[in-house]
Structures are given as structure tokens and as C-alpha cells.
Amino acid sequence: MNQSNQEIHRAVIIGGIHGDELTGVYITKLFEQNPHLIQRPSFETLTLLGNPKAFAEGRRYIHHDLNRVNMDDLQNLELRSNEDRQARLIIEILKPKNNSQTSIFVDLHSTTANMGLTLILIKLDPFLLQLAAYLSSINPLVKVLYIQSDEEDSFLISQCELGFAVEVGSVPQGVLSADLFQKTEKLIYEILDYVEAFNQGSISLKNDTLTLYQHVGTIDYPRNEHGEIQAMIHPNLQFKDYEPLNPGQPIFLTFEGKTITYEGKSTVYPVFINEAAYYEKGVAVCLTEKQQISV
Amino acid sequence: MNQSNQEIHRAVIIGGIHGDELTGVYITKLFEQNPHLIQRPSFETLTLLGNPKAFAEGRRYIHHDLNRVNMDDLQNLELRSNEDRQARLIIEILKPKNNSQTSIFVDLHSTTANMGLTLILIKLDPFLLQLAAYLSSINPLVKVLYIQSDEEDSFLISQCELGFAVEVGSVPQGVLSADLFQKTEKLIYEILDYVEAFNQGSISLKNDTLTLYQHVGTIDYPRNEHGEIQAMIHPNLQFKDYEPLNPGQPIFLTFEGKTITYEGKSTVYPVFINEAAYYEKGVAVCLTEKQQISV
Numbered sequence: 001m002n003q004s005n006q007e008i009h010r011a012v013i014i015g016g017i018h019g020d021e022l023t024g025v026y027i028t029k030l031f032e033q034n035p036h037l038i039q040r041p042s043f044e045t046l047t048l049l050g051n052p053k054a055f056a057e058g059r060r061y062i063h064h065d066l067n068r069v070n071m072d073d074l075q076n077l078e079l080r081s082n083e084d085r086q087a088r089l090i091i092e093i094l095k096p097k098n099n100s101q102t103s104i105f106v107d108l109h110s111t112t113a114n115m116g117l118t119l120i121l122i123k124l125d126p127f128l129l130q131l132a133a134y135l136s137s138i139n140p141l142v143k144v145l146y147i148q149s150d151e152e153d154s155f156l157i158s159q160c161e162l163g164f165a166v167e168v169g170s171v172p173q174g175v176l177s178a179d180l181f182q183k184t185e186k187l188i189y190e191i192l193d194y195v196e197a198f199n200q201g202s203i204s205l206k207n208d209t210l211t212l213y214q215h216v217g218t219i220d221y222p223r224n225e226h227g228e229i230q231a232m233i234h235p236n237l238q239f240k241d242y243e244p245l246n247p248g249q250p251i252f253l254t255f256e257g258k259t260i261t262y263e264g265k266s267t268v269y270p271v272f273i274n275e276a277a278y279y280e281k282g283v284a285v286c287l288t289e290k291q292q293i294s295v
Numbered sequence: 296m297n298q299s300n301q302e303i304h305r306a307v308i309i310g311g312i313h314g315d316e317l318t319g320v321y322i323t324k325l326f327e328q329n330p331h332l333i334q335r336p337s338f339e340t341l342t343l344l345g346n347p348k349a350f351a352e353g354r355r356y357i358h359h360d361l362n363r364v365n366m367d368d369l370q371n372l373e374l375r376s377n378e379d380r381q382a383r384l385i386i387e388i389l390k391p392k393n394n395s396q397t398s399i400f401v402d403l404h405s406t407t408a409n410m411g412l413t414l415i416l417i418k419l420d421p422f423l424l425q426l427a428a429y430l431s432s433i434n435p436l437v438k439v440l441y442i443q444s445d446e447e448d449s450f451l452i453s454q455c456e457l458g459f460a461v462e463v464g465s466v467p468q469g470v471l472s473a474d475l476f477q478k479t480e481k482l483i484y485e486i487l488d489y490v491e492a493f494n495q496g497s498i499s500l501k502n503d504t505l506t507l508y509q510h511v512g513t514i515d516y517p518r519n520e521h522g523e524i525q526a527m528i529h530p531n532l533q534f535k536d537y538e539p540l541n542p543g544q545p546i547f548l549t550f551e552g553k554t555i556t557y558e559g560k561s562t563v564y565p566v567f568i569n570e571a572a573y574y575e576k577g578v579a580v581c582l583t584e585k586q587q588i589s590v
Contacts (some may be wrong), residue, residue: 011370026527027550029523029550030550032553034551112467112470132516139578152527170467171467172465172467172470172571173467173468173469173571174407174468174571175407175467175529175571176528177529177533178527178529178548181527182552183544211344232321232476233471235473238473238474253473255322255476256325256329257477274471275471276468277469279353279469
């Protein structure tokens with residue numbers, strides 16, 4: 001079902017690629033101390049803390065965003081920032097030991113947006129789509145976000161055939177939500193159990209449907225000529241990730257109290273609404289289109 | 296009503312003493328661009344961005360916490376960290392121009408804890424108590440937290456006769472909540488209007504009561520021998536700031552899923568529950584006792 005349709009030999013679970021997203025950090029610590037939780041008979045599971053130095057300092061990154069490195073630049077070994085070094089280490093770990101080995105890579109993130117348990121796919125791999133359809137069928141909190149990748153793609157999940165991210169929220173950076181921790185932990189067991197069942201041949205191809213939210217663009221905050229933001233996410237939109245936003249509905253509220261409406265031509269489904277780390281990236285919301293697809 | 300019982304000549308409003316607490320930062324920007332909003336006939340109002348460099352970098356501080364400086368150390372002019380310099384600047388601004396001048400100082404903060412609109416007092420000044428009683432009588436979101444100060448006190452509000460903090464939440468660091476922004480803005484107008492009425496002599500001493508939450512201690516996260524935390528705030532306690540916590544009730548949940556209960560001897564009222572910035576300070580919750588006092 002994965003493109004080579006072969007058994008999966010390894011699962012790699014990484015938390016804390018952003019050092020202040022604590023859910024993933026402490027889940028990998030839990031698994032390091034209790035490896036039986038993630039052991040399954042037919043494959044091995046590795047865990048890794050993605051950016052230990054950023055975690056120690058309570059920051060997203062030290063020099064630059066580890067999940068936005070330019071893969072070509074990494075060839076230049078003179079680039080030795082903390083994140084360049086960590087990216088090379090993670091890519092080395094993700095590399096298959098030989099051509100016949102297949103790994104699945106689960107990259108754990110958290111967000112201040114109300115995105116529940118979001119699976120982020122960057123390619124429509126049949127195995128990952130079946131997995132996503134299964135997980136969203138058993139848990140209504142699971143949503144599936146598709147961000148189409150291109151060659152310049154800089155997410156670390158692009159470095160693994162079966163790589164995807166789990167984005168949980170809302171939770172502030174630097175904070176542990178026990179509720180989301182336990183929901184994420186349970187989701188990981190469901191993923192590992194699915195892989196085990198797949199390897200055992202006990203999952204049959206189903207003609208199933210999946211609700212996919214496809215990323216189609218972003219909207220920045222209104223800014224003045226100095227780049228300073230002039231408005232906030234409107235209270236009506238706050239925490240409404242994955243809900244429809246229609247033309248004419250409020251999107252921003254200026255500091256002076258004036259409402260700014262969404263001026264697009266059709267209904268969209270915003271996500272990453274008011275994500276703390278995206279202020280500096282010029283992103284107030286990401287827009288998606290909702291699709292039903294057969295998998 | 297303040298200890299010298301004299302007219303108030305000046306209000307100083309500072310936001311962003313912690314650079315990632317955006318509510319205060321953008322409220323001071325709003326006031327800078329619209330000074331008429333904070334002008335009142337009988338006194339002047341100043342606004343200031345507390346830690347511009349930390350704000351520019353999206354961090355609480357650059358070198359150390361600006362709201363925890365040792366005032367004696369500041370005399371040593373060889374200490375020139377970003378926060379040492381900012382602290383000296385703020386203290387200079389707070390200094391009365393002559394002995395007969397009285398200032399009120401409003402220090403704007405935000406928290407990931409669910410603390411509504413909390414006024415933090417570090418001394419029981421009669422004027423501030425009357426102000427607090429008034430504000431909490433017109434708005435149920437307003438709570439009054441008393442943290443007894445001593446000579447070693449390092450909050451910047453200690454440097455002004457009528458200094459107090461406004462702590463709003465819950466909101467993640469690095470995020471603007473339009474709802475809390477507008478509530479904070481309204482609270483500031485109510486404070487300024489009260490000062491104006493006081494100066495005009497139109498506030499009479501009332502024999503009023505006030506609910507005061509007095510800080511009596513803190514509890515740290517359970518940690519292992521390496522200082523790593525071993526548990527999270529229990530879901531039953533999360534967002535329950537100012538609600539009673541009785542002995543035997545859940546306070547933490549370990550990563551393995553075991554509940555840890557509160558083992559104190561009497562009912563307390565926790566605040567700053569799961570505040571992001573306090574993980575590094577060894578504080579999971581602050582405990583308070585609830586009191587009714589006459590003001």
C-alpha cells in the first residue's frame with residue numbers, strides 16, 4: 001500500500017523539532033523510559049528529541065527554524081548552526097539502511113491554534129491516506145491537512161518516504177496540556193498498531209473516503225509601512241480552525257476596534273489561526289479547501 | 296486616600312516588560328498612536344514599551360527576567376545587560392519629579408493561566424484597595440491577588456508608591472487575544488476614570504469589602520534527580536485558577552498516567568496554574584488564601 005507496497009521495518013518518532021512544543025518532547029521522554037510502550041513484534045521503533053538545545057533554552061529554535069532548512073544548503077558543511085547540525089543528524093537517521101527498508105516517520109508538533117489532532121501530509125501516498133482515513137474514522141478530533149510539497153520543500157518529513165506530522169492544539173508554547181498529551185499518546189499507539197496490522201497482512205484495501213483539507217494559501221496580518229501588525233484575529237474566528245469562513249465574515253479586528261472581513265471569492269476552511277510562531281512568518285491564518293476523496 | 300492622601304499627578308502605563316506578552320505591548324502602541332484615549336483633565340498619562348529588544352526577538356527577556364532584578368545590584372553600573380539597562384530606565388521614569396508628586400503605575404502582563412483580569416498588589420495601600428474594590432465590583436472577571444512584598448522585592452511595581460500589575464489570561468505567549476485585548480483596554484479606561492474622579496473629589500470613602508487572594512506559597516512540578524519534570528498539571532485543575540483546591544484533590548498527572556493529589560492541610564485557591572514562564576522558576580502553581588477584607 002505504500003508505494004513500494006512492502007512491509008514497514010521501522011517507525012521513527014521525533015518530538016521537539018521545535019524546542020518549545022513540549023507535548024512531543026515529553027512523549028519521546030516517556031517512550032525512552034518505557035520502551036515497551038512502542039515496541040511491536042514486526043518492526044522497530046526509534047524515538048528522538050529533535051532540537052535538545054532549543055528545548056533546554058525553552059525556545060522554538062536557536063538560530064533558525066529546524067523545520068524550514070534548505071536541503072540543498074545542508075550540503076555545504078561550512079553551515080554549522082545548531083539547526084543545520086540537527087537537520088543533518090535527523091536526515092542521517094531517517095535514511096534507509098538499505099534500499100529495501102521502509103520507514104514511517106512521525107514528527108510531533110503542537111500549535112496555539114485549535115487544530116485538535118491534525119495529521120499533516122505533504123504527499124498523497126496511498127498507505128498514509130489509508131492510515132489517515134482509519135485514524136479519522138475512529139476519532140473525530142483527527143483532521144487531515146494536505147500541504148502540497150515541491151522540490152524546495154523544507155519540512156523534515158519530506159526526507160522520509162512515509163513521513164507525516166502530527167500537529168496538536170490548542171496549547172501555548174512552553175506549556176504541557178495533560179489532556180492533549182494523553183490524546184497524542186493514544187494516537188501514536190493507534191498508528192503503531194495500524195502499522196503492525198499492515199505488516200501482519202490483516203488490513204485489507206478498503207474503498208474508503210477521507211475528508212482532506214488542502215492548503216491553498218495564507219493571509220498575513222494587516223501591517224503598516226514599518227511592518228507592524230495593525231489588527232488581531234477577530235474573536236469570531238479565534239479557535240474556529242476547520243470551520244467554514246465565508247466571504248464577508250469577520251477575519252480581523254483592528255486595535256481601534258474596526259472589523260475587517262474576509263474578501264475571498266469562496267468559502268474556505270482556515271487552519272493555524274493565530275499560531276504564535278507564524279507572526280514572524282507573516283501568516284495569520286492558512287486557508288484550506290475541504291475535499292472528500294476516495295482512498 | 297493614598298498614603299499621602301494627595302492628588303495623583305501622573306499615570307504610567309507600561310506594557311511588554313516581558314517581551315512575549317503581546318497584550319500590553321500592543322495596548323501601549325494603540326495609546327501612543329491615539330493619545331486622546333488616555334488623556335484625562337487632571338493628570339498626565341505616559342506609556343512605555345518595557346523591553347523593546349525582547350519584544351523584537353519574541354522572547355520574555357534577552358539576558359534575565361526584567362521583572363526579577365535585584366534593586367541593590369542595579370547600583371553597580373558595570374552591570375549592563377539589556378534588562379539591567381531597561382530596569383534603570385524604567386525606575387528613572389517612575390521617580391517622582393519632586394517630593395510632592397504622586398504617580399500611579401500600571402504594569403501590563405499576560406499569562407497562560409486562566410486568571411481573567413487580575414490586579415496584583417504588593418502592598419495594601421488604601422487607595423489601591425479602594426480602586427481594586429471598585430473595579431471588582433463592576434466586573435466579575437476582575438480578581439485581586441496580594442503578593443506581600445519585602446525589601447528584597449524585585450518587581451518593578453515596587454518602585455512606585457501606587458504601583459500594581461494587571462495580569463490577563465489565559466493567552467499563549469506570543470499571541471494576541473482580541474477578546475482579552477479589549478477587556479484590558481476597557482479596564483485601563485476604568486482605572487484612569489477612577490483616578491480622574493478621585494482627583495476631582497467625587498469619590499467618597501466607602502466602607503466596602505473586597506475579596507483578596509493572598510499568596511501563601513508555591514508548588515513545583517514533581518522532578519527527578521536531574522531536575523526533569525515528571526508530571527503535568529492535572530486536567531481537573533487546568534484553567535481552574537481562583538477555584539478551591541481541597542486536600543486529596545488531583546493536582547498533577549504523571550506522564551505514565553498516575554494522579555498525584557494535593558496534600559496540604561486546608562483549602563487553597565491556586566493561581567498561575569501552568570504558567571509557561573514559571574516552568575523554569577520551579578513553580579507549577581501559586582497557592583493563595585481567600586479573604587474578605589474591609590477597605
